[in-house]
Amino acid sequence: MLSIGDFARVAGVSTRTLRHYGEVGLLVPARVDDSSGYRYYDLAQLADLHRILALRDLGIGLDEIRKLVADGVPAEQLRGMLRLRQAEITAAVSADEDRLRRVAAHLDALERGDEVRTIDTVVKNSEPSRIAHITIAVQAYGSEHINPVFELHLPRLWEALVNSGVEPGIGVAYYEEPKGTDDILVHVGYDVGSQAVPHVPGVTTVELPPTEVVSTVHRGSMQEVTDLFEALVRWIETSGYRINGWPRELYRHWAIPDETHQVTEFQIPVAR
Amino acid sequence: MLSIGDFARVAGVSTRTLRHYGEVGLLVPARVDDSSGYRYYDLAQLADLHRILALRDLGIGLDEIRKLVADGVPAEQLRGMLRLRQAEITAAVSADEDRLRRVAAHLDALERGDEVRTIDTVVKNSEPSRIAHITIAVQAYGSEHINPVFELHLPRLWEALVNSGVEPGIGVAYYEEPKGTDDILVHVGYDVGSQAVPHVPGVTTVELPPTEVVSTVHRGSMQEVTDLFEALVRWIETSGYRINGWPRELYRHWAIPDETHQVTEFQIPVAR
DNA sequence: TTGCTCCTCACGTCACGTGAGGTGGC
């Protein structure tokens, strides 16, 4: 018979741990003194405690351990638990390795002194959206090519939608680079939710399915967002993701002419 | 201005999370309605939230994040945090990989149907101990060689100690295999704690320093413990440890002649 | 009037660590 302190010392655990295991019925003292409440353990219980500690070390919860030892640790059940834990730990390792790459990507962006704070960048699932848009081909990115699309064509789309009884939501654009040409197709329009959109020449309605995206929020003017875009692409590559779709811009808060209050979300679909 | 639900949807978090961030002062709504208590967020806060989520994703605690964003996320401080997290995650990964090897070692023992339940095996730090022992050379393990040591020589050691006024603690043995010979040196004696041991011919007092050991508890007779010992060595090797000292036996509960209640702890010093 | 969104508590999670305040044997 050992006192709780001696037993704890022999096993290399704290007395609090032993009391806790008693409380949850995992390992109750062989004898508890009636008057003093002192706990006494039998040395034979050292084997039981070892078994508990071994299972705990593998990351099995005390509840599971209790069931397991109550059943006498049948080989089949133990094998199942171990296989399960193997899968769980493997998943945890690869999640941590992914995380490690993301940390490295942020550090890399810091080192190269990227203007852009990649630390504002987040990986999330984009909401599904349905947009009514027009499509215009341009020669290159850069405001001298892009601006006309927004200034000439977009107001007409707005008008057409409103005239058809459709209430436009936030502005959305995505940039497609078809193979075999140098053109860039600017698709730009408005979120229309679940509203029916009557046929308007030149206007297409598409569903943007929900997808994993790397997202960052930009405040202010859309001049000079090319740097931000490039930093984002670099972050994606460094962090071990792969670009998996056309980049999008969501004009969350449209504020013309006071561009400083404008809020734009950039999204690039990604996959592992 | 967005309601909490809309803001949550845009950011891809739960409303509970937003309320929590408000509670802890990490991200308070731009406006709270006086009468209804409704929270309203500014779209400009989406960038702040993204930053919080990005840092959280790296495993940084909300408290740390609060300090960081309060200071405007200075590059130096951010770099420090990221480096720290890098080290922490790396440590977590390698701990998980170790764990994975231990799981595999248990599974391996199950597969080969080892008599011995390696699941009783635990890695712990042995208590430091001081023992007074005699040393006898034998030809091989096996009871026909080992038993005489215990039956002939050990009782005399006990007597000598007691006669010298020393109170022997538990029995301890360790088995040394010196290079260049086939002999096995059986060191066997008693724990003497901090008691002074007078000189007795043939008796040596040594400190067994605390060390990381793989330990398992055996109940019953010491016949046929060779299988257990071999399974233990196999477990050690499969689980990625390295044997780092001579194996020990601690006779935690000495019960002769009723050997079924005997409790022996086997320890093998290990390192990574 | 019926859904929908929003509100405020407040408990639960997991395995103990860490006091606080008190008692019994050498």
Place this chain on the structure above:
DNA sequence: TTGCTCCTCACGTCACGTGAGGTGGC
């Protein structure tokens, strides 16, 4: 009498998830 060990509460941990019970606008 002074240490030492042991005892029983009971809060704290971390970032929310999950009801419970209730309210205000379309």
